[in-house]
Amino acid sequence: MSPRFEPITGRYLNLTLLGRPHRLYIEEAGQGIPLLCLHTAGSDGRQYRGLLNDKRITDNYRVIVFDMPWHGKSSPPEGYQNEEYKLTSRGYIQMILEIAGALELDKPVVMGCSIGGRIVLYLAHQHAKRFRAIIGLESAAHVAPYYDVEWLHRPDVHGGEVSAGVVSGLIAPTAPDNHRWETLWHYLQSGPGIFKGDLHFYKVDGDIRGKIDEIDGRASNLYLLTGEYDYSCTSEGTLDIAKRTGAEAQIMKGLGHFPMSEDPQKFISYLLPVLEKIRGAA
Amino acid sequence: MIERIPDLVNADANLVRRGRFLSTTFLMEIGNQGYLIKIIEGRIVSITPGPFVTPNYSFALRAPRDEWEMFWKKVPEPGHNDIFALFKRGKLTIEGDLHPFMANLLYIKDVLAAPRKEAKQ
Numbered sequence: 001m002s003p004r005f006e007p008i009t010g011r012y013l014n015l016t017l018l019g020r021p022h023r024l025y026i027e028e029a030g031q032g033i034p035l036l037c038l039h040t041a042g043s044d045g046r047q048y049r050g051l052l053n054d055k056r057i058t059d060n061y062r063v064i065v066f067d068m069p070w071h072g073k074s075s076p077p078e079g080y081q082n083e084e085y086k087l088t089s090r091g092y093i094q095m096i097l098e099i100a101g102a103l104e105l106d107k108p109v110v111m112g113c114s115i116g117g118r119i120v121l122y123l124a125h126q127h128a129k130r131f132r133a134i135i136g137l138e139s140a141a142h143v144a145p146y147y148d149v150e151w152l153h154r155p156d157v158h159g160g161e162v163s164a165g166v167v168s169g170l171i172a173p174t175a176p177d178n179h180r181w182e183t184l185w186h187y188l189q190s191g192p193g194i195f196k197g198d199l200h201f202y203k204v205d206g207d208i209r210g211k212i213d214e215i216d217g218r219a220s221n222l223y224l225l226t227g228e229y230d231y232s233c234t235s236e237g238t239l240d241i242a243k244r245t246g247a248e249a250q251i252m253k254g255l256g257h258f259p260m261s262e263d264p265q266k267f268i269s270y271l272l273p274v275l276e277k278i279r280g281a282a
Numbered sequence: 283m284i285e286r287i288p289d290l291v292n293a294d295a296n297l298v299r300r301g302r303f304l305s306t307t308f309l310m311e312i313g314n315q316g317y318l319i320k321i322i323e324g325r326i327v328s329i330t331p332g333p334f335v336t337p338n339y340s341f342a343l344r345a346p347r348d349e350w351e352m353f354w355k356k357v358p359e360p361g362h363n364d365i366f367a368l369f370k371r372g373k374l375t376i377e378g379d380l381h382p383f384m385a386n387l388l389y390i391k392d393v394l395a396a397p398r399k400e401a402k403q
Contacts, residue, residue: 172363
């Protein structure tokens with residue numbers, strides 16, 4: 001029997017990000033319109049395994065997923081031991097633009113979830129012309145802290161276990177067990193302090209409430225998809241953005257905060273019509 | 283519901299294994315009714331209903347009765363499926379020494395949700 005490889009190619013990209021050399025892990029599959037995918041805080045690109053393996057998507061889209069620096073198989077930059085990791089809106093925007101540039105992507109579609117769903121609102125606000133369309137998964141303009149993030153990084157609590165514990169309830173109770181625990185595994189594996197450092201953007205630095213009214217959801221082809229079980233980025237928060245920007249929004253039944261990873265098939269049934277619409281407009 | 287937690291947890295060898303480094307007593311309030319839940323090495327050894335004189339516990343979780351009832355449904359509605367969802371909606375408060383709670387969070391979430399295993403709906 002021949003080896004059962006998935007149709008995904010994984011490679012390491014060397015590039016300069018924010019003025020520092022980086023070694024970044026990137027997976028891709030398919031051909032056609034580039035679809036650049038952004039994972040959630042404290043996780044990595046494996047969240048998009050369902051999309052990368054779905055022919056209905058990869059027949060028309062080149063799905064590209066990178067692990068952010070410090071996440072997954074991407075290394076932290078040299079000298080990381082002498083600094084505290086903190087994601088900022090400025091750094092995150094720059095990272096996405098520089099990676100899209102290094103990959104020479106021509107007007108990609110960008111799709112991000114959670115912190116990725118937040119940063120795409122910044123892209124819609126400041127850089128809409130660089131993207132064919134923008135898809136926000138679990139997008140909220142702001143999330144106020146509802147627990148003390150100091151618990152996520154201290155030597156007397158296992159960082160991976162507590163991070164998984166914090167996010168476990170964000171997965172819909174109806175998600176298949178295998179995908180629920182795969183999703184949690186990415187958190188169980190996360191580097192020390194990385195989830196907390198991403199939440200600096202999510203809960204402190206990345207408050208875009210004051211700029212939502214300046215986003216033109218139609219001109220930027222902004223689509224919003226949010227799971228009904230997400231109590232972090234709520235349905236109400238997403239619908240409010242849609243109302244104020246003119247973006248198209250849909251609340252997804254039976255899904256939570258990690259739709260592409262917790263129940264890939266259910267999520268793809270919501271994503272396909274959006275991708276068809278974007279392709280039709282091209 | 284709450285009185286079924288010891289049998290449901292202790293019958294689950296994997297859950298007990300995951301909690302094996304936890305020995306503590308915490309307070310759970312269902313509306314005005316308090317319960318002291320004593321855990322030794324991942325096993326629930328007693329649940330003692332109040333009222334209490336000078337109760338001694340590490341941390342306390344307090345929520346109205348209807349919130350716990352919604353939480354214990356077989357498939358809870360959005361906003362009711364996790365204790366952090368209850369925090370976020372301001373329906374559940376936690377106070378005290380949170381270290382045993384946070385260090386064993388996945389285990390404690392499963393202990394609290396154990397009655398769902400027997401829920402009819």
